[in-house]
Amino acid sequence: MRKSKIIILFFIVFFSLRCVETLITVRVFPDGKYHMKYHTQGDRKDVFNQDFPIPTQSPWAAEIIEERREGNDEPVHIINSEAILSGTTTFFSETDGPAPPRHPISVQKNDQLFSTRYSFRQLFQGRRVHQKYPLLAKAMQDAGEDSSDKIVETEIIMYCLQAGISDLQDRLPIQDLLKERILNHFRGVFHKAEEEGNLFGIMDKEHKQDLFSLPKGLIKTNFRPFLADLPNNFTQECMDAMSPYIDEANVTVNLNDDTFKFVGILPGVIISTNADSIFNDTLLWTFNYEDFLNDDYVIEAASIVYHPKKIQIAIVIGALAALISLISISRRRRIS
Numbered sequence: 001m002r003k004s005k006i007i008i009l010f011f012i013v014f015f016s017l018r019c020v021e022t023l024i025t026v027r028v029f030p031d032g033k034y035h036m037k038y039h040t041q042g043d044r045k046d047v048f049n050q051d052f053p054i055p056t057q058s059p060w061a062a063e064i065i066e067e068r069r070e071g072n073d074e075p076v077h078i079i080n081s082e083a084i085l086s087g088t089t090t091f092f093s094e095t096d097g098p099a100p101p102r103h104p105i106s107v108q109k110n111d112q113l114f115s116t117r118y119s120f121r122q123l124f125q126g127r128r129v130h131q132k133y134p135l136l137a138k139a140m141q142d143a144g145e146d147s148s149d150k151i152v153e154t155e156i157i158m159y160c161l162q163a164g165i166s167d168l169q170d171r172l173p174i175q176d177l178l179k180e181r182i183l184n185h186f187r188g189v190f191h192k193a194e195e196e197g198n199l200f201g202i203m204d205k206e207h208k209q210d211l212f213s214l215p216k217g218l219i220k221t222n223f224r225p226f227l228a229d230l231p232n233n234f235t236q237e238c239m240d241a242m243s244p245y246i247d248e249a250n251v252t253v254n255l256n257d258d259t260f261k262f263v264g265i266l267p268g269v270i271i272s273t274n275a276d277s278i279f280n281d282t283l284l285w286t287f288n289y290e291d292f293l294n295d296d297y298v299i300e301a302a303s304i305v306y307h308p309k310k311i312q313i314a315i316v317i318g319a320l321a322a323l324i325s326l327i328s329i330s331r332r333r334r335i336s
Contacts, residue, residue, distance in 0.1 A: 020046045020258045022054075027265040028118050030305070032109030036089070037082035042257075047077045050247075051254035052101055055091060059083045097244035098163075099251045101125070101292075118266050119302040124292040127252045131294075133159050136249070140256065140293070154190040156212050156249045161186060161219075164241035172231040182226055189222055212249045214239055255289040262287075268305035275301060 020042035028034045038054045040047060056062035062081035069076055087107065092100040105122040129137040135155045165179055216239060223235040262285040264275070275283035283301050291297040 020052070021261075022052065022258065023261045023263070024122075025263045025265075026105070026107075026120060026122075028107055028120060028267060030116075030267050032107065032118070033084055033086045034107045034120070035082065036085055036105070037080070039078070039080050041076055041078045043074055044077045046254075046257060047079060049254055050099070051251045052258055054079045054081050055083070056081055059085070097247070099244055099247035101127075101251065101255070114307055116268075116305045116307070117302060118268065118305070119300070120264060120266070121298065121300040122262070124287075124297040124299075126292050126295040126297070127255075129252060129293050133249070136253075137293070140253070151190070151194060153212060154194075156246070157215065158183070158186060158190070160214075160242040160245035160249070161238070163245045164238045167241045168234070168237060172234055172237055174230065174234075178226065178229055182223070185225070186222055189218070211253050212246055214242060214246055252293075255293075259286075259288045261285070262299055264299070264301055266301060266303035268303040270301060270303050273301035274298070 020040060022038060022040040025037045026034055040054055060081045060083045062079060065078040067076045067078060088104060090104045092102050102125040103122060105120065107120040110117040133155045135152045139152050162183060219239055220235055264283040265281055270278060273283055275285055277284045285299050287297060
């Protein structure tokens with residue numbers, strides 16, 4: 001049996017020798033600010049793609065290095081980027097669309113009477129693959145199997161179509177019944193093509209470098225029966241609205257060869273953390289795309305610094321207060 005296009009693509013992606021390693025280091029200073037550094041390395045294509053963009057704009061100071069290593073014909077590309085930050089850093093917001101991996105970090109300093117508490121929390125937002133496209137999730141887990149995975153691309157297109165139409169509701173609203181008619185029509189087109197063995201014959205791909213791209217010809221053709229009921233230019237607007245979701249699927253798949261290490265350093269004594277390992281004030285987490293393929297992956301830790309002088313002063317003041325109180329009581333007794 002001829003292997004489907006999607007299986008061949010996954011086989012290439014998953015069993016390629018290319019790999020991207022990213023080391024994230026966060027050192028929290030006593031004043032609550034923190035130094036954050038990214039060190040990522042791999043081949044040129046994977047380092048500079050958009051699956052996990054490294055910040056390089058102000059306030060980040062970045063350098064790009066190309067190294068040739070013994071026994072390796074291909075050069076290793078390295079990006080180092082670092083900045084002094086405070087509070088919460090978001091990297092990407094909702095206005096950037098669904099594609100970029102979101103990994104906000106928050107560092108807090110809480111001054112108390114006799115101590116200062118420090119904490120940080122970085123959240124790698126889950127890609128929600130099982131909810132959005134369960135067949136893609138299965139294909140990513142069983143990349144070498146020849147099964148019904150050839151319909152993964154149609155699942156991606158259907159998800160993007162539904163999301164694109166929903167995003168247009170404020171500007172170009174259509175009735176729910178019409179929306180369901182359009183979606184059912186596209187499902188029927190894909191189902192018929194699958195039965196006839198022509199599923200990928202109808203998928204005209206304009207961007208060969210991407211695993212997934214919009215089959216614009218197919219979309220335009222199958223919107224035609226509904227044009228009389230749709231707002232003007234709805235087909236093009238819908239394809240434009242679908243594009244960020246196609247990008248999201250491509251980013252999700254390309255994350256498969258990314259591995260991460262996170263090193264956190266906090267002042268004082270560590271009092272709570274979910275780190276994989278601890279050495280004095282240094283914490284280490286090791287993870288990869290599977291850890292946030294569906295659910296959020298959270299890195300968190302807290303430490304405390306006690307202030308001995310404040311404690312000593314409090315003890316002295318307490319002792320003086322007690323002594324004064326005793327002297328006062330003694331004088332009252334004498335007078336009485």
